[in-house]
Amino acid sequence: MIDFQPTEEQQLIIEVVRQFAGNELRPIARDCSELREIPAKVLAQAHELGLVATSIEESHGGGGERCAVTGCLIAEELAHADLALALAILSPALIALPVCDLGSEEQKSAHLPAFTRSQFVPGSLAVVEPDIRFDPLAPRTRARAQDGGFVLDGTKCFVPWLEGGTQVIVIAATERGPRPFLISRDCPGLSVVPERNMGIDALPTVELTLEGVFAPADALLGPDDDRAVRSLIDRGRVGLAATAIGVARAAYEVALEYAKEREAFGAPIATKQAIAFKLADMAIEIDGARLLVWEAAWKLDQGDTVTREATLAHCQARRVALEVADGAVQVLGGHGYIREYLPELHLRNARGFAAFEALALV
Amino acid sequence: MAISFDLTENTLYSRAYYHDVALKQMRPISRKYDDEEHAFPQEWVDFFWKHGRKGPQGGPTDGPSDGFVRVCVQAEELCWGDAGLYLRMPTPALGGSAVSAAGSKEQRKRFLSRFNEPEGTPCWGAMAITEPGAGSDAAAIETTARLDGDEWVLNGTKIFCTAGEGASEAEGGFVVVWATLDRSAGRAGIKSFVVPAGTPGMKLVGLERKLGIRVSDTATLVFEDCRVPRENLLGREEVKQRKSGADSSAGKPGFKGAMATFDASRPIVAAMAVGVGRASLDFVKEELSRQGFAIRYDAPRYDQGAIERDVIEMEAQLQAARLLTWRAASMMTRGIPNSLEASMAKAKAGLVVTEITQKAVEILGPPGYSRKLMVEKWMRDAKINDIYEGTQQINQLIVARRILGYSSGQLR
Numbered sequence: 001m002i003d004f005q006p007t008e009e010q011q012l013i014i015e016v017v018r019q020f021a022g023n024e025l026r027p028i029a030r031d032c033s034e035l036r037e038i039p040a041k042v043l044a045q046a047h048e049l050g051l052v053a054t055s056i057e058e059s060h061g062g063g064g065e066r067c068a069v070t071g072c073l074i075a076e077e078l079a080h081a082d083l084a085l086a087l088a089i090l091s092p093a094l095i096a097l098p099v100c101d102l103g104s105e106e107q108k109s110a111h112l113p114a115f116t117r118s119q120f121v122p123g124s125l126a127v128v129e130p131d132i133r134f135d136p137l138a139p140r141t142r143a144r145a146q147d148g149g150f151v152l153d154g155t156k157c158f159v160p161w162l163e164g165g166t167q168v169i170v171i172a173a174t175e176r177g178p179r180p181f182l183i184s185r186d187c188p189g190l191s192v193v194p195e196r197n198m199g200i201d202a203l204p205t206v207e208l209t210l211e212g213v214f215a216p217a218d219a220l221l222g223p224d225d226d227r228a229v230r231s232l233i234d235r236g237r238v239g240l241a242a243t244a245i246g247v248a249r250a251a252y253e254v255a256l257e258y259a260k261e262r263e264a265f266g267a268p269i270a271t272k273q274a275i276a277f278k279l280a281d282m283a284i285e286i287d288g289a290r291l292l293v294w295e296a297a298w299k300l301d302q303g304d305t306v307t308r309e310a311t312l313a314h315c316q317a318r319r320v321a322l323e324v325a326d327g328a329v330q331v332l333g334g335h336g337y338i339r340e341y342l343p344e345l346h347l348r349n350a351r352g353f354a355a356f357e358a359l360a361l362v
Numbered sequence: 363m364a365i366s367f368d369l370t371e372n373t374l375y376s377r378a379y380y381h382d383v384a385l386k387q388m389r390p391i392s393r394k395y396d397d398e399e400h401a402f403p404q405e406w407v408d409f410f411w412k413h414g415r416k417g418p419q420g421g422p423t424d425g426p427s428d429g430f431v432r433v434c435v436q437a438e439e440l441c442w443g444d445a446g447l448y449l450r451m452p453t454p455a456l457g458g459s460a461v462s463a464a465g466s467k468e469q470r471k472r473f474l475s476r477f478n479e480p481e482g483t484p485c486w487g488a489m490a491i492t493e494p495g496a497g498s499d500a501a502a503i504e505t506t507a508r509l510d511g512d513e514w515v516l517n518g519t520k521i522f523c524t525a526g527e528g529a530s531e532a533e534g535g536f537v538v539v540w541a542t543l544d545r546s547a548g549r550a551g552i553k554s555f556v557v558p559a560g561t562p563g564m565k566l567v568g569l570e571r572k573l574g575i576r577v578s579d580t581a582t583l584v585f586e587d588c589r590v591p592r593e594n595l596l597g598r599e600e601v602k603q604r605k606s607g608a609d610s611s612a613g614k615p616g617f618k619g620a621m622a623t624f625d626a627s628r629p630i631v632a633a634m635a636v637g638v639g640r641a642s643l644d645f646v647k648e649e650l651s652r653q654g655f656a657i658r659y660d661a662p663r664y665d666q667g668a669i670e671r672d673v674i675e676m677e678a679q680l681q682a683a684r685l686l687t688w689r690a691a692s693m694m695t696r697g698i699p700n701s702l703e704a705s706m707a708k709a710k711a712g713l714v715v716t717e718i719t720q721k722a723v724e725i726l727g728p729p730g731y732s733r734k735l736m737v738e739k740w741m742r743d744a745k746i747n748d749i750y751e752g753t754q755q756i757n758q759l760i761v762a763r764r765i766l767g768y769s770s771g772q773l774r
Contacts (some may be wrong), residue, residue: 001366001368001369001370001426001427001428002366002367002368002369002370002373002428002431002688002692003363003364003365003366003692004365004688004689004692004693005363005364005365006364006365007363007364007365010364010365069365132664133662133664133665134662134664135662135664135665136662137660137662138662230660233660256765256766259766260766270766270768270773271768271772271773273759273762273773276758276759276762276763276766276768276773277755277758277759277762279762279765279766280709280758280759280761280762280765281758283706283761283765284686284706284709284710284761285710287686287689287703287706288682288683288685288686288706288710289682291682291685291686291689292678292681292682292685294365294367295367295681295685298365298366298367299367307659307660308659308677311659311660311674312659312674312677312678312681313678315674315675315678316678316679316682354663
């Protein structure tokens with residue numbers, strides 16, 4: 001039966017996360033962006049909410065309540081406060097969820113407990129490559145079979161690299177197609193250079209170079225076909241689309257409030273149709289895109305393959321995020337262009353969805 | 363309750379039935395009645411009166427229901443067949459929505475039961491709001507109603523009345539006419555009146571020649587001392603006087619009551635729009651696939667063709683419009699106020715199907731422009747969805763007022 005109401009439990013989760021995001025994240029978003037760092041205290045606080053641990057299966061110490069729809073609701077609320085902080089807080093999922101979905105019992109026992117303990121442990125996933133002709137399903141990073149394992153060579157970018165992480169999942173092409181490899185961050189042959197990008201300044205990301213990195217056979221995650229990477233990309237698109245909705249909603253709300261306060265020609269600018277209609281379009285577009293995201297997530301929860309739905313949701317959400325952020329800058333005019341207000345940060349972050357893959361998973 | 367995108371068994375059953383109707387009854391005559399504007403689609407009206415109006419027979423009867431979403435699913439399916447023929451179905455249509463929303467139980471029985479009786483001849487319901495001098499600004503209407511003994515006397519001219527020919531002429535039908543009791547009272551003075559087909563003084567004076575939905579009878583009706591019984595007024599008789607400073611739309615169930623009809627009709631119009639958009643999109647995808655051109659949802663951005671991008675964008679936009687529509691409908695089923703969501707759905711659907719159907723003509727190249735194919739017709743049919751039941755701009759205005767918390771006085 002068609003229904004658009006989150007469950008009572010989900011509404012409770014939304015409330016808790018919204019409150020945390022509004023009280024703890026939003027106030028520090030600008031400073032984190034300028035200083036390009038995230039206080040460890042905030043990550044620890046967020047970790048206490050158990051947002052990722054809840055999704056890990058019970059037999060490995062988690063909450064056993066994996067639900068992509070809930071994941072999207074959480075991702076939107078966190079990103080509504082700040083995209084970089086949201087991606088940092090959700091980063092444990094970059095390892096935990098692929099291991100849950102694809103890992104053997106041994107891999108699960110080895111890698112999941114780190115994410116269910118009281119200390120925040122970040123995760124890391126290396127998908128994107130610094131290449132105009134980047135194709136997530138045909139990466140240039142290679143994994144050659146050798147000595148009973150694999151040897152990896154290549155370069156990745158937009159790789160979250162928060163302090164305290166020990167593992168990274170790298171997508172590399174084998175002779176039989178793309179595969180995820182779970183490898184240690186201190187492997188010989190692996191080197192990193194911190195990145196500077198247009199946005200998500202607060203999130204530490206690196207360009208990751210692999211030169212003859214040896215991965216043992218049990219570093220390979222999942223079945224020996226393309227499904228593992230495909231599912232990871234699909235889940236990433238749904239997760240990222242949810243964060244894009246959060247960014248859009250944040251920009252829209254700033255614009256809405258500003259338009260009601262700012263007076264021109266003797267009245268709030270929101271009383272002019274040129275502004276009011278722009279705000280109305282923003283609201284409509286955000287709601288429409290959110291429903292596409294929910295539908296894709298809901299299909300994931302039904303166990304379906306969602307390549308089409310994930311792509312539709314992702315295309316729509318990233319377009320909406322960019323247009324709404326740009327619209328917000330425009331509504332604020334000169335004030336939208338200065339770093340005293342948030343829309344310029346929303347605009348820089350929103351454009352990132354054209355380049356990101358799998359920075360958030362559900 | 364939980365977020366779910368599963369249509370129920372009975373919705374799916376009904377969708378399959380109406381899809382079959384669209385495919386076998388509507389599509390074969392679609393072009394003919396576009397060419398022969400104002401010809402009466404006898405075979406369609408007969409089919410619908412005999413079979414279609416009863417809906418699917420058999421199928422699952424128990425189990426959960428999608429309520430109003432199911433109505434939207436049906437409208438989408440039939441408009442996938444032909445939006446003009448959909449509007450020509452002998453049903454109470456918008457007139458029925460008005461009677462349901464603002465009428466008494468007795469009025470619902472008196473005006474609507476005729477449509478479900480097995481006997482009798484086809485009849486139509488219609489709503490007459492627009493006038494030569496009042497379109498989006500419905501409060502500016504000039505048609506008057508005056509009480510004379512036990513009768514209302516109506517005078518004025520109504521244009522753009524969908525199904526107005528059938529509703530004003532075929533026995534058993536009716537037109538819901540918006541008229542003012544007191545122009546000085548503004549919106550509060552506006553009431554709606556049920557005028558049965560054939561009432562003396564109601565005259566069909568013309569049918570519009572249109573861009574699309576040509577088989578739909580868009581009528582001009584003139585009311586000259588047209589008398590209807592006092593009990594044909596929908597809602598209360600009193601004119602609530604405007605208080606200074608107060609929002610003048612607060613006079614329920616007069617103007618505002620009449621406007622409430624839109625909360626139900628806008629999701630349906632949005633669903634109709636989605637049906638036309640889907641007809642174009644389905645055709646484009648089938649044609650591309652016939653040409654050996656598959657849409658790759660997993661292709662990297664640099665390798666996507668322009669047409670591939672267009673089609674993916676069209677699909678995403680259409681689905682966003684459909685889901686906004688279903689959300690508004692689902693709130694309606696639950697009795698949750700949905701004016702905002704209904705306007706969002708209507709604004710989005712009207713706009714995206716206009717764009718989708720125009721893009722479809724472009725993608726199909728020279729054949730797309732030819733009347734040998736249907737996409738040119740669907741493009742013409744689609745545009746009305748961006749106009750009637752509140753233009754794109756009126757719905758933006760309604761959404762804007764809601765999100766800003768502004769009254770109609772604060773945001774004009």
